[in-house]
Amino acid sequence: GAVVSQHPSWVICKSGTSVKIECRSLDFQATTMFWYRQFPKQSLMLMATSNEGSKATYEQGVEKDKFLINHASLTLSTLTVTSAHPEDSSFYICSARGREYQPQHFGDGTRLSIL
Amino acid sequence: DQQVKQNSPSLSVQEGRISILNCDYTNSMFDYFLWYKKYPAEGPTFLISISSIKDKNEDGRFTVFLNKSAKHLSLHIVPSQPGDSAVYFCAAASGNTGKLIFGQGTTLQVKP
Numbered sequence: 001g002a003v004v005s006q007h008p009s010w011v012i013c014k015s016g017t018s019v020k021i022e023c024r025s026l027d028f029q030a031t032t033m034f035w036y037r038q039f040p041k042q043s044l045m046l047m048a049t050s051n052e053g054s055k056a057t058y059e060q061g062v063e064k065d066k067f068l069i070n071h072a073s074l075t076l077s078t079l080t081v082t083s084a085h086p087e088d089s090s091f092y093i094c095s096a097r098g099r100e101y102q103p104q105h106f107g108d109g110t111r112l113s114i115l
Numbered sequence: 116d117q118q119v120k121q122n123s124p125s126l127s128v129q130e131g132r133i134s135i136l137n138c139d140y141t142n143s144m145f146d147y148f149l150w151y152k153k154y155p156a157e158g159p160t161f162l163i164s165i166s167s168i169k170d171k172n173e174d175g176r177f178t179v180f181l182n183k184s185a186k187h188l189s190l191h192i193v194p195s196q197p198g199d200s201a202v203y204f205c206a207a208a209s210g211n212t213g214k215l216i217f218g219q220g221t222t223l224q225v226k227p
Contacts, residue, residue, distance in 0.1 A: 006158070032213050043204065043217040044159070093158050100211050101166060103149055106158030 002028050004096050006107025014115055015086060021079045021110045023094030030096035033077035034104060035069060038091045047092075050077050084114045118142045119207050121218035128225050134192040136221050138205035141186065145207040149215070150179060150190045153202045162203075163190070195225045 003026040011019050023033060032051050036044040048064075050056040050071035058064045066088075068080040077096075081088055091111055095104035120139045128134045136150075146167040151159035165172040165179045165188070172179050178191045192199055202222050206215040 002161075004158070034213070034215070043219050044215075046214060046216075049212075049214060091156075095158070095215075097213050100213065101147055103161045103164050104213065104215060105161055106151075108158045109156065111156065 002096075002098075002105040004030075004094065004105045004107045006094050006110055008110060009108060010111045010113075012113045012115065013084065016083055017114075019081045019084055019112060021081075021092055021094070021112075023077045023079070023096065023107050025075050025096040025105070028096075028098050029074040030077075030098065031074065032097045033071055034095045034097070035067070035077075035079050036093045036095065038093060038109075044093060081112065084112070086114045088112065089114045116141075117219075118145075119205060119216045119218040121203075121205060121221050123221050124219070125222040125224070128195045128223065130197055130225055130227050131194045134190075134195045134199065134223055134225065136190045136192075136203050136205070136223065138188050138190075138218050139186060140188075140207050140216075142207070142216075143186070144209050145216075147208045148179070148181060148188050149206045149208075150177070151204045151206060152199075153204060153220070159204060192223075195223075197225050197227050199223060199225050 005024045035047045048056045048058045056069035071077040093109040095106045097104045149164040150162045153159040163177045181188045202220045204220045205218045
């Protein structure tokens with residue numbers, strides 16, 4: 001099946017640091033990539049949608065200056081959490097999709113802990 | 116406003132029996148539905164999907180049923196195996212945008 005790789009899987013860093021998370025589709029071209037956040041015992045919440053070569057579309061309540069998304073190629077999207085604070089600690093998951101009406105395939109997530 | 120709901124937080128089934136997981140939605144614009152399986156600290160794994168032009172889709176032990184008039188879908192797993200124990204999420208989308216709205220998840224435990 002389709003493979004999406006997400007790196008790193010775990011990050012621990014000090015408050016004020018910026019953290020970059022990479023999401024790669026390994027065996028298909030991802031025209032659209034998605035970034036989600038999951039809090040403990042809750043469902044996945046969509047943060048933003050990114051299409052290759054264009055600006056990301058953020059969901060209501062998500063700070064675009066805080067969570068910078070770049071989708072520079074059909075196989076790579078990055079999420080940068082800028083000046084991270086303890087409240088940004090969470091599980092971040094990316095997904096990628098080829099065409100419309102195709103399933104999204106997810107990476108294994110990044111556990112971000114801000115001290 | 117929860118557009119996709121999984122009203123059963125957990126389900127316990129004996130190995131070899133059928134597992135039925137349910138999901139309801141409210142937005143009539145949804146036309147593409149998916150089921151994912153998830154283990155802790157991992158991303159969801161795609162299981163099966165169905166578009167609104169169908170009422171049933173089958174893949175091996177997994178069958179998804181869609182009742183558009185009731186805005187209800189279900190996932191049947193037959194026969195259930197201990198390795199099926201995980202959290203199952205249903206998700207809905209308007210297919211062209213691809214934006215998935217997830218339910219809260221149902222934890223399935225299959226007992227040997």
